[in-house]
Amino acid sequence: MTLRVGVIGGGQLARMMIPAAVNLGIELSVFAETAGESASLAVTTLGDFRDAAAVLPFARTVDVVTFDHEHVPQEVLAALLEAGVTVRPGPEALLYAQDKLLMRGRLSALGLPVPDWARIDEEAQLAQFLSDHGGRAVVKTATGGYDGKGVRVVRTAAEASDWLALGHPLLAEELVEFRRELAQSVARRPSGEIACWPVVESIQRDGVCSEVIAPAPSSRGRLADVAEEIARSVAENLGVTGVLAVELFETTDERLLVNELAMRPHNTGHWTIDGSTTSQFEQHLRAVLDLPLGATGCRDEWSVMVNILGGPATGDLDDRYPHAFSDEPSVKVHNYGKSPRPGRKVGHVTAAGADLDEVVFQARAAAEHYQN
Amino acid sequence: MTLRVGVIGGGQLARMMIPAAVNLGIELSVFAETAGESASLAVTTLGDFRDAAAVLPFARTVDVVTFDHEHVPQEVLAALLEAGVTVRPGPEALLYAQDKLLMRGRLSALGLPVPDWARIDEEAQLAQFLSDHGGRAVVKTATGGYDGKGVRVVRTAAEASDWLALGHPLLAEELVEFRRELAQSVARRPSGEIACWPVVESIQRDGVCSEVIAPAPSSRGRLADVAEEIARSVAENLGVTGVLAVELFETTDERLLVNELAMRPHNTGHWTIDGSTTSQFEQHLRAVLDLPLGATGCRDEWSVMVNILGGPATGDLDDRYPHAFSDEPSVKVHNYGKSPRPGRKVGHVTAAGADLDEVVFQARAAAEHYQN
Numbered sequence: 025m026t027l028r029v030g031v032i033g034g035g036q037l038a039r040m041m042i043p044a045a046v047n048l049g050i051e052l053s054v055f056a057e058t059a060g061e062s063a064s065l066a067v068t069t070l071g072d073f074r075d076a077a078a079v080l081p082f083a084r085t086v087d088v089v090t091f092d093h094e095h096v097p098q099e100v101l102a103a104l105l106e107a108g109v110t111v112r113p114g115p116e117a118l119l120y121a122q123d124k125l126l127m128r129g130r131l132s133a134l135g136l137p138v139p140d141w142a143r144i145d146e147e148a149q150l151a152q153f154l155s156d157h158g159g160r161a162v163v164k165t166a167t168g169g170y171d172g173k174g175v176r177v178v179r180t181a182a183e184a185s186d187w188l189a190l191g192h193p194l195l196a197e198e199l200v201e202f203r204r205e206l207a208q209s210v211a212r213r214p215s216g217e218i219a220c221w222p223v224v225e226s227i228q229r230d231g232v233c234s235e236v237i238a239p240a241p242s243s244r245g246r247l248a249d250v251a252e253e254i255a256r257s258v259a260e261n262l263g264v265t266g267v268l269a270v271e272l273f274e275t276t277d278e279r280l281l282v283n284e285l286a287m288r289p290h291n292t293g294h295w296t297i298d299g300s301t302t303s304q305f306e307q308h309l310r311a312v313l314d315l316p317l318g319a320t321g322c323r324d325e326w327s328v329m330v331n332i333l334g335g336p337a338t339g340d341l342d343d344r345y346p347h348a349f350s351d352e353p354s355v356k357v358h359n360y361g362k363s364p365r366p367g368r369k370v371g372h373v374t375a376a377g378a379d380l381d382e383v384v385f386q387a388r389a390a391a392e393h394y395q396n
Numbered sequence: 397m398t399l400r401v402g403v404i405g406g407g408q409l410a411r412m413m414i415p416a417a418v419n420l421g422i423e424l425s426v427f428a429e430t431a432g433e434s435a436s437l438a439v440t441t442l443g444d445f446r447d448a449a450a451v452l453p454f455a456r457t458v459d460v461v462t463f464d465h466e467h468v469p470q471e472v473l474a475a476l477l478e479a480g481v482t483v484r485p486g487p488e489a490l491l492y493a494q495d496k497l498l499m500r501g502r503l504s505a506l507g508l509p510v511p512d513w514a515r516i517d518e519e520a521q522l523a524q525f526l527s528d529h530g531g532r533a534v535v536k537t538a539t540g541g542y543d544g545k546g547v548r549v550v551r552t553a554a555e556a557s558d559w560l561a562l563g564h565p566l567l568a569e570e571l572v573e574f575r576r577e578l579a580q581s582v583a584r585r586p587s588g589e590i591a592c593w594p595v596v597e598s599i600q601r602d603g604v605c606s607e608v609i610a611p612a613p614s615s616r617g618r619l620a621d622v623a624e625e626i627a628r629s630v631a632e633n634l635g636v637t638g639v640l641a642v643e644l645f646e647t648t649d650e651r652l653l654v655n656e657l658a659m660r661p662h663n664t665g666h667w668t669i670d671g672s673t674t675s676q677f678e679q680h681l682r683a684v685l686d687l688p689l690g691a692t693g694c695r696d697e698w699s700v701m702v703n704i705l706g707g708p709a710t711g712d713l714d715d716r717y718p719h720a721f722s723d724e725p726s727v728k729v730h731n732y733g734k735s736p737r738p739g740r741k742v743g744h745v746t747a748a749g750a751d752l753d754e755v756v757f758q759a760r761a762a763a764e765h766y767q768n
Contacts, residue, residue, distance in 0.1 A: 025714070025715070026733070027714050027717075039418065040418075042414070042415070042418050043415030043418050043419065046411065046412075046414050046415050046437065047415065047669075047728070047729070047731070048714070048717075048729060048730075048731055049713060049714060049732070049733045049743070050714075065414075065418065065437065065438070066437070297419075301728075302725075310721065315717050315718060315721050316717075316718060316721035316725065317725065318721070318725050318726070319725040319726040321726075323695055323696075340397055340398065341421060342397070342398065342399050342421060342422075343397070345399075345420075345687050345688075346687060346688060349682065349687050349688035349690070350688035353674075353688065353689065353691040354673050354690070354691040354693075356419070357419070357420060358419050358420075359419070359420055360421070361398070361421045371421070
């Protein structure tokens with residue numbers, strides 16, 4: 025019987041599930057907001073994911089519902105469960121990817137390493153937090169933020185007054201002194217099996233993931249073990265099913281702190297498409313279908329992924345293929361089929377090889393073809 | 397501007413172009429005969445590929461037309477060209493993949509190594525050929541054969557009388573004493589660039605490709621060079637664009653003879669999806685779009701592909717996933733989404749690694765999960 029997976033959200037994460045689904049003979053259906061989104065090839069339904077009545081008929085055509093993003097409201101998820109739909113990751117796990125305050129509270133309760141944090145309902149609390157943390161703090165909206173949106177570094181409580189005026193509590197965090205950012209992706213299936221990719225280094229530019237090096241340089245041993253242990257603990261304790269990405273700070277005093285969680289394939293795992301035996305997209309499908317997970321080893325000593333962001337001068341990516349392909353015949357290009365608005369992630373490239381400097385150079389050179 | 401490739405034929409070769417097209421942001425459209433074929437996700441038109449009037453409207457929606465099979469009649473191809481459609485490979489090349497007599501004649505004229513052969517219009521000619529070749533010959537219909545169909549080993553001319561009675565000339569070939577069968581895949585773009593994968597060994601069972609080992613054991617050096625030289629010569633002299641697979645006999649006296657040609661991705665190249673930097677499906681799309689070709693190196697020391705054939709007891713492949721995935725987490729499975737009729741190619745598996753014996757064992761063990 026054909027396995028049927030439904031994805032809510034039609035962005036590039038849903039799109040990149042298509043090749044994995046085609047390979048495994050899985051029928052992938054996508055619920056998108058508008059026509060022409062990145063995953064349009066697999067779109068079967070257009071509608072508003074905030075409307076349970078719109079989502080339910082779609083959900084009834086598949087064996088399991090999963091996600092391209094974390095924004096489906098808990099009320100909609102509850103309605104799906106009530107109607108007997110299988111939803112993975114489940115609402116009770118997804119909650120912690122939707123609400124950063126709940127996430128911080130839960131991880132703290134589990135004894136997992138996180139930055140100092142506080143819930144902020146009013147300016148006075150933020151002023152206190154600032155004075156306790158050297159006069160600087162990161163303030164985040166609890167919900168709705170992504171790619172640097174909903175995040176501010178503040179020095180005075182007044183700098184968050186507009187957000188507080190909206191009436192929702194904020195999350196304040198210490199400004200962590202970190203050496204670098206890492207990300208640990210794992211997959212967990214309902215029966216409990218967990219598979220971990222190696223921890224990677226993630227380089228951000230303007231709050232957006234720009235480059236990923238897999239595995240993270242000098243991570244073998246303790247660092248890799250601790251990162252994996254943290255991600256396993258999150259996956260198990262929160263009951264995550266599917267892919268979980270844990271973004272981490274490696275502090276200047278060599279601790280790992282959990283920054284963010286994503287319960288879906290994640291930008292820091294795109295390298296796995298070309299660089300791991302099992303891509304995060306195939307693994308996510310296996311996991312949400314409760315099938316045994318695939319091997320997660322690296323296919324090369326080093327894989328480097330560089331995002332392609334739309335810029336003012338960027339035309340369609342394929343206009344650049346003649347030069348880019350000719351200069352970099354070994355680099356794998358992933359074009360999300362999106363119109364290249366400035367700053368928008370429109371694709372990525374992955375290079376691989378045995379010499380890290382060379383691989384980084386190659387990946388950056390390839391990405392440059394698409395950005396200038 | 398989005399690149400648009402149209403594929404005539406909705407089988408697994410068209411299906412396996414979908415992941416490559418998704419990655420590169422190429423809009424792939426498929427012209428299939430019936431609904432529910434292997435490539436159905438990308439099917440935009442249903443119709444008869446023998447009917448130019450049915451194919452033309454489809455062809456006008458794409459930048460280039462290419463093929464899942466070689467059966468599109470020359471009259472239809474001529475009509476496409478006349479209407480200004482770009483067709484790759486072109487009819488003048490495709491002719492030699494469609495008609496084995498023309499192919500043998502052309503390769504002989506080019507001085508390429510082929511088995512002894514003759515055109516047979518009547519029994520007396522076959523009787524003569526038999527007496528000249530030790531009393532045995534391979535007889536093939538000039539057109540329409542595949543996977544062992546349209547091929548017979550005969551000892552008397554009478555054994556081909558039913559085929560001769562159909563009024564079409566036959567091809568008689570010496571029964572080559574071969575050590576093994578090899579296959580050399582290359583890709584050529586209209587501007588002339590050619591890229592070659594390593595020569596592979598192909599193991600047939602009942603006239604159907606069963607297993608492929610890449611690269612062919614003990615092929616480095618002269619054997620690889622000669623195989624590549626033959627395939628390059630065929631591609632250049634016949635003006636092939638897209639992927640060309642040349643099936644070869646390695647004779648007991650260490651010559652290479654051309655057996656068959658296929659001008660499209662070929663079963664002996666399926667290992668490239670997981671085993672080469674550029675898969676034959678991506679390369680075919682690049683080549684027919686006249687884009688620079690991708691690197692064709694091996695990602696592993698050895699890759700072994702084993703076909704999954706439907707058998708009397710075979711249910712849907714995905715029924716076997718729980719056991720198969722659990723036993724072989726590193727093996728890549730490709731499910732063509734076809735109902736498993738006996739003998740029908742319904743999928744393949746690819747294993748890879750540094751120890752050939754182990755890789756062969758692993759690939760066969762994985763395929764066994766789906767066949768018993």
